[in-house]
Amino acid sequence: MDYFLYLEKRKIEEMKKLLGILVLGLLWCNISFAKVYDFKCSQYNYREFRAEGSKEDYNRRWIIHIEIDTSKKMITMFDSWDHEEKREKRIFKINNITENAYYSGDSFLENSEKFLSFNRYTGTLIYKSRVFEIPVAHWFSCEQTEQLY
Numbered sequence: 001m002d003y004f005l006y007l008e009k010r011k012i013e014e015m016k017k018l019l020g021i022l023v024l025g026l027l028w029c030n031i032s033f034a035k036v037y038d039f040k041c042s043q044y045n046y047r048e049f050r051a052e053g054s055k056e057d058y059n060r061r062w063i064i065h066i067e068i069d070t071s072k073k074m075i076t077m078f079d080s081w082d083h084e085e086k087r088e089k090r091i092f093k094i095n096n097i098t099e100n101a102y103y104s105g106d107s108f109l110e111n112s113e114k115f116l117s118f119n120r121y122t123g124t125l126i127y128k129s130r131v132f133e134i135p136v137a138h139w140f141s142c143e144q145t146e147q148l149y
Helices: 002-031
Strands: 036-047 063-069 074-078 089-093 101-104 114-119 124-131 134-147
Antiparallel strands (some): 036 063, 074 089, 124 134
């Protein structure tokens, strides 16, 4: 009779070990999904100025650097590619995540001053803001450079 109790206790101890290994494995897998993505983006700019009823288009090339942190739900946009120059950086909180894009702010600029949209599949970044109450839109074509973490 004692032998059967010994076997039962041993089975329970083995099940506890197995459960502990399983829980630790699941906890380890959970942290592996948080990533920081690094992109180099070239700008395609369109500005609309309404001075005396005229429209002027300004097209220029501008290269920026963005980092997308999926764990903090933040997008950091640096003004120049070389962010070590301590130039201005903009931080956007990701409000909405869909199957193919990250969104920050209001696209019509009614409830927010700035809007950012990044499409993960096409690499298109759209940045909208207001300059002296005039809407300005920037289109960027982005390429992934490397994964930092």
